[in-house]
Amino acid sequence: MIPIAHYLILSALLFAIGTAGVIVTRNLIIIFMSIELMLNAANLAIVAFSRQLNLMDGHVYVFLIMAVAAAEAAVGLAIIIAIFRNRESINADRFNLLKR
Amino acid sequence: MLEVLIFYFSALVAIAGAVLMIVQRNPVASVLYLILSLAAQAVLYIQLSALFIGALLIIVYAGAILVLFLFVIMLLNLRGEHFEDKGPRLGRATKYALSVLFFAEFVVIIKELAFTERAGMLAAETAADFGGVEPVAELLYTKYLYPFELTSVLLLVAVVGAVLMAKREKTARQEDI
Numbered sequence: 001m002i003p004i005a006h007y008l009i010l011s012a013l014l015f016a017i018g019t020a021g022v023i024v025t026r027n028l029i030i031i032f033m034s035i036e037l038m039l040n041a042a043n044l045a046i047v048a049f050s051r052q053l054n055l056m057d058g059h060v061y062v063f064l065i066m067a068v069a070a071a072e073a074a075v076g077l078a079i080i081i082a083i084f085r086n087r088e089s090i091n092a093d094r095f096n097l098l099k100r
Numbered sequence: 101m102l103e104v105l106i107f108y109f110s111a112l113v114a115i116a117g118a119v120l121m122i123v124q125r126n127p128v129a130s131v132l133y134l135i136l137s138l139a140a141q142a143v144l145y146i147q148l149s150a151l152f153i154g155a156l157l158i159i160v161y162a163g164a165i166l167v168l169f170l171f172v173i174m175l176l177n178l179r180g181e182h183f184e185d186k187g188p189r190l191g192r193a194t195k196y197a198l199s200v201l202f203f204a205e206f207v208v209i210i211k212e213l214a215f216t217e218r219a220g221m222l223a224a225e226t227a228a229d230f231g232g233v234e235p236v237a238e239l240l241y242t243k244y245l246y247p248f249e250l251t252s253v254l255l256l257v258a259v260v261g262a263v264l265m266a267k268r269e270k271t272a273r274q275e276d277i
Contacts, residue, residue, distance in 0.1 A: 005210055012210065013115060014118055014141075015202075019202055021118075023198060024196065027127060029130070029169065033131065051149060051226070051231075056235055059231060060247075064248070067255060072258075073169070078262035078265035078266040081172060081176070082265050082266060084176050090181065
């Protein structure tokens with residue numbers, strides 16, 4: 001039997017890799033995928049807790065989080081397309097309109 | 101023994117896929133590595149007897165959301181875009197250190213949660229249909245009916261927003277966002 005702490009550590013590790021992706025990379029699409037990875041890491045922890053407590057409510061939460069992730073992906077990719085159309089780039093370093 | 105082996109193998113694949121995703125330069129390869137990572141996570145879900153959620157992860161994430169990513173990458177012509185970090189070396193090191201620190205913080209919290217031998221173990225036995233389609237759907241349509249219905253509103257708003265955002269405006273000026 002695998003202790004739940006192992007699942008939580010794995011989830012934390014995936015979440016940390018996701019944050020590293022958001023902070024380090026400058027490709028907007030990869031930043032966006034890192035956010036999806038972070039959502040999935042949280043889902044993994046929820047499913048593990050759900051299994052530990054022997055309750056299926058966690059599965060419903062994960063279902064709702066997936067719906068939110070899908071909505072977020074649709075809107076985010078639309079924003080990326082709009083930005084690319086205007087700036088011809090998806091490099092996060094070049095979006096400094098508010099800094100100037 | 102076998103389940104421990106499956107857990108560590110899937111965990112390794114999930115982590116490797118995630119790391120390779122963020123270090124890739126080619127966004128298409130990046131998407132494929134994320135799919136690999138998600139497939140490994142789906143194995144873990146199924147090992148946690150969350151069959152429905154595991155299937156959903158493959159169908160919705162790998163099948164729909166990441167294909168959408170691929171479509172967008174295909175639409176945008178990214179040839180000649182360079183994403184090298186031109187910042188100072190110290191700044192780059194700080195970025196990695198920050199996420200390592202973040203992970204360390206998580207580990208401390210997980211340790212502090214005091215997973216004793218008994219409380220830290222997964223429930224030894226669950227119902228035969230735990231995590232199947234039917235019991236999850238029953239919860240979804242009874243206890244969580246209103247959140248579920250609100251999800252449909254959220255998706256509608258997202259669809260309208262995405263169409264509005266990505267639509268090409270003929271009269272608008274192209275220079276400003």
